Amino acid sequence: MNMHAHHLSRHQVIALLEERDTLREQVRQLEELLRPTIILPAAWRLSRMEADFLNALRAAAPGMVHRERMMIALYGLSDEPPEPKILDVYLCKVRRRLMEAQTRIQVETIYGRGWRLHPESVVRFDEAVAAYRGSSDLAFDRRAA
Numbered sequence: 001m002n003m004h005a006h007h008l009s010r011h012q013v014i015a016l017l018e019e020r021d022t023l024r025e026q027v028r029q030l031e032e033l034l035r036p037t038i039i040l041p042a043a044w045r046l047s048r049m050e051a052d053f054l055n056a057l058r059a060a061a062p063g064m065v066h067r068e069r070m071m072i073a074l075y076g077l078s079d080e081p082p083e084p085k086i087l088d089v090y091l092c093k094v095r096r097r098l099m100e101a102q103t104r105i106q107v108e109t110i111y112g113r114g115w116r117l118h119p120e121s122v123v124r125f126d127e128a129v130a131a132y133r134g135s136s137d138l139a140f141d142r143r144a145a
Contacts, residue, residue, distance in 0.1 A: 041132035053090045061122045066114040
């Protein structure tokens with residue numbers, strides 16, 4: 001439909017604004033679904049963004065998470081996303097925290113494309129989360145908390 005704003009009636013403008021708000025809410029809900037919901041062991045000492053980064057990797061395993069998908073998983077479809085280099089910062093922090101916690105979970109870099117969890121690391125990740133979940137009253141879904 002090729003209409004100019006000055007040709008729209010008040011009713012049409014209101015309808016378009018309501019449709020816009022509905023679409024924004026649908027996008028917000030879809031972005032929420034992209035955000036992982038696994039509660040990670042406290043011993044890993046991850047910030048929320050670092051945990052979201054790691055969970056996005058686990059959700060894609062055994063596949064890879066492209067840089068663009070990671071930006072959406074962490075920041076949604078924001079009009080003003082941060083610099084893409086922030087992903088490299090989170091990656092370094094996640095790797096350091098996992099090493100400090102002696103998890104033996106490895107994040108592989110697929111040069112120029114993205115990252116994935118090493119196949120053996122997926123098993124270690126799942127075992128660590130299951131053990132943590134078994135030792136606490138926390139549920140997998142942090143939205144339930």
